[in-house]
Amino acid sequence: MESPKGRTSPLMGSSPYSSPNIALLLRRRILSWTRETKLEPSISVHVGGKIFELHKVPLISKCGYFNKALQNSSEIELPENFPGGSESFEMVMLFTYDFPLIIDPFNVSALRCVADFLEMAEEYHPLNLVERSDLYLNQVVFQNWDDTLIVLQKCIPLIPVSEELLIVSRCVESLAFMACMEILEPERKTNRSALSMQGLTGRNWNCEIVKEIAGQDLWIKDLIALPFEFFKQIIGSLRRQGMREKYVGPIVMFYANKWVLSKKTHKFWEETSEENGIEDANTKVITILEGIIDLLPLEEKAGNSILVAFYFALLLRSLSLNLREDSKIKLHEKLVSVLHLARHSDFLLPEKRNRSGSVGSSLEVETMERIVKMYVAGRRKIGSKGQTPLRDLSVVADSWDQYITEIASDLSLGIERFVQLIEVIPTVDRETHDHLYEAITTYLLEHSGLSSEEKTSLCYYIECRKLSHEKCVHAVQNDQMPLRLIVQALFLQQIHTHQALKDCSDSFRYMQSSELAVTGTLTPNSASPYDGCPHSTSLSNKEYESASFRIQALEKEIISLKKSLQCENSATVPSFRVMGLDGSNTSRRRKPFGQVRGCVGFGSMTWGSQRCAGRILKLFRRIGLLRKGKGKGMRK
Incomplete structure (x- = not known):
């Protein structure tokens, strides 16, 4: 043959x-x-x-x-x-x-x-x-x-x-x-460039590049030139005869790229139509697109054989076409099955030339919101049954936060709509709040007319204990953040510093006791309590005791400042919540949107109280200088 x-x-x-x-x-x-x-x-x-x-x-x-x-x-x-x-x-x-x-x-x-x-x-x-x-x-x-x-x-x-x-x-x-x-065929096993998606992985969809790749093998070029009814039958036969999905999937992609996604093909159909060119071209594209959706592989095979960028390219194309409702649902379900493999850059951004009204009401944003909600609901349902971990959900949450960061700068995006987009992903499903912090910061910078209460309400969604060290430091110095968030970040830094010193102390005592048990005496070069710590490794006992005493004194001063701040604001704040060392929340109730929601125990605080925050910042800097001093002692 x-x-x-x-x-x-x-x-x-x-x-x-x-x-x-x-x-x-x-x-x-x-x-x-x-x-x-x-x-x-x-x-x-x-x-x-x-x-x-x-x-x-x-x-x-x-x-x-x-x-x-x-x-x-x-x-x-x-x-x-x-x-x-x-x-x-x-x-x-x-x-x-x-x-x-x-x-x-x-x-x-x-x-x-x-x-x-x-x-x-x-x-x-x-x-x-x-x-x-x-x-x-x-x-x-x-x-x-x-x-x-x-x-x-x-x-x-x-x-x-x-x-x-x-x-x-x-x-x-x-x-x-x-x-x-x-x-x-053995001699072709090392030369199957057309069916290898490695060159397209991690890149946005480009019709011309995909067309060039598809043309590298003439047999693939022949298949994608066939009418769709014949092509559909061939794909079914390939699967029946045992061709692996990682080879079938790219063929489907190449066909859709030629007949659905290519603007050149659409323009050709418009120009060659005898009657209404645009309508006839759209009808042909709709017929093929709906058939392609049915040919896409099942959930467990989708992510391994077809690029995620291809699903988003189909989704974007479908927005301009009048697909049947069942085809829309199928396409959304297919995309939900691979959403955890997507990057935030794959998500559909509103097109300015087609935008009318607020960016929050654009078809692209509403479609992405619907798909992410479907994903969250499906994953939480699976996770509740103990079938799979919710790790993928945190990945999607991270991508979603980066996505809303990109649209947060649009002045037409109202605060109520922005809050709705934040709440698409439940707070508990976010392992990190770094990108959420970036989104809220971007929104606050571009929407300077927000009141203090509105700023505080937005920042309620940020949990400082889920911020990285870098974001915590940035939050302390961020003028857009309400005072309660700044103070919370300060106290978290205090907790981290205290825990780091405690860990180093425990390590030091363990090594000292081990050496004493083995030799009966301590050598002059005994390990310091900072051995193995990220900032220092060689402090003497006297230096360690002095450092511990100074840290404790600073902690007492911060606690004193905290109490004074609470007293100062007790007339305006009837209740507050305190975030414990273990991250527990002692607030009794969540206040409605638009009101102040305490994070560390300061509720609605006047911005003039930042004089107190300045004192806390000075204490924090002293802690940082102390730690740097230990690091210098270590390197000597």
Whole structure:
């Protein structure tokens, strides 16, 4: 069986039997028969607007249809749906007049369909046209990639007869089998660039690059040039015959890229349409897109065989088309299944040229919001059953926070809508609040007209204990943050410093006790309590005790400041909550949107109280300098 290797397209050639040639050959053959038999044509056959004057003997000797029909009449009109029309009839009549007709890939499908209609089987003549056509299909066409493609293309105007005779299905199975052999062929295992998605991983979808990759293998180029109905059948056959999904998926992607995502194809359809170009082009794209959605692999195989950027490219294309509702739901479900593999840059941003009103009401943002909500609901449902961990959910949460950071700077985005976007991901499902902090900071910078209460309400969603050290430091110095968040960040830094010193102290005592147990004495170069700590490794006992005493004194001063601040604001704040060392929350209730929500115990605090925060900042700097001093001592 010939594989589809380096060659030109199989449709570049054509049959030697053109319509004028066939008609001329048939007329000559009829005249020759008349001279040989001394009999004039006595049968009139009407087909495709033409009238053929023929002899009765050749017709009834090979055609069961005429054998029955000519018993009562000498004039016959064939139906309008006669396979192939008058041209196919002319070729078959040459065969009935014993002309040495050459069967080739360009005419065999038409000959086979007409032979079936006219009942040209062996019961009327040995090795009749039905048997000859089948023999040629089985022994020649289905053994060759190019011939099979030609026959499949020629079956299009012969549908549904070519489908009923299984010509189409046999072509499909043959092409699928040869494609599988192409994948399994040993010498090509190290050179399958077209089906390797490594070059596209981590990049946004680019139609031209994908088109160039698809054209590197001619057999793939041939498949994606087929009409969608044939292509759909081939994909089904590839899967039935065992081709792995990592090879099938890219073929589907290449097809969709050519016929759905390519602007050049859409423009071509518009220009070649006889009536409403845009509407006709959209109709064709919708039909193919809805079929592509059905061809996309199942959930467990989707992420391994198809690029996530491709799903988002289809999603973006679907927004401008009037898809059926069930197709929209299917596409969203397919995308939900791979959302944890997406980057925030894959998410659909509002297009300014199409935007009307607020960015929050744009079709792109609303679609992304709906998909993320579907993902969150599905993952939490799975996680509640203990089937899978919620790790993927935190990844999606991180991407979503980066996404809303990009749209937070839009001045048309109201605070209520911004809060709705934040709440798409529950706070507990965020492992880190770094990107959420960035989103809120961006929003506060661009929306300078917010009141203190609105700022505080937004910052309620930030949990400082889920911020990284860098973000905590940034929050302390961020003028956009309310005082309560600044103080919370300060106290968390205090807690971290205290815990770091405690860990170093425990490590130091353990090493000292171990050495004493082994040797009975301590060596002059005994390990310091900062051995193994990130900032220092060699402080003496006196330095350690002095440092511990100073840290404790600073902690007491901070606690004193905290109490004074609480007293200062007790007249305006009836209740507050304190975040304990273990991260527990002691607040009794959550206040409604627009009101102040305490984080560390300061509730609604006037911005003038930042004088106290300045003192706390000075204490924090002293702690930092102390730690740096320890690091310098370590390096000496």
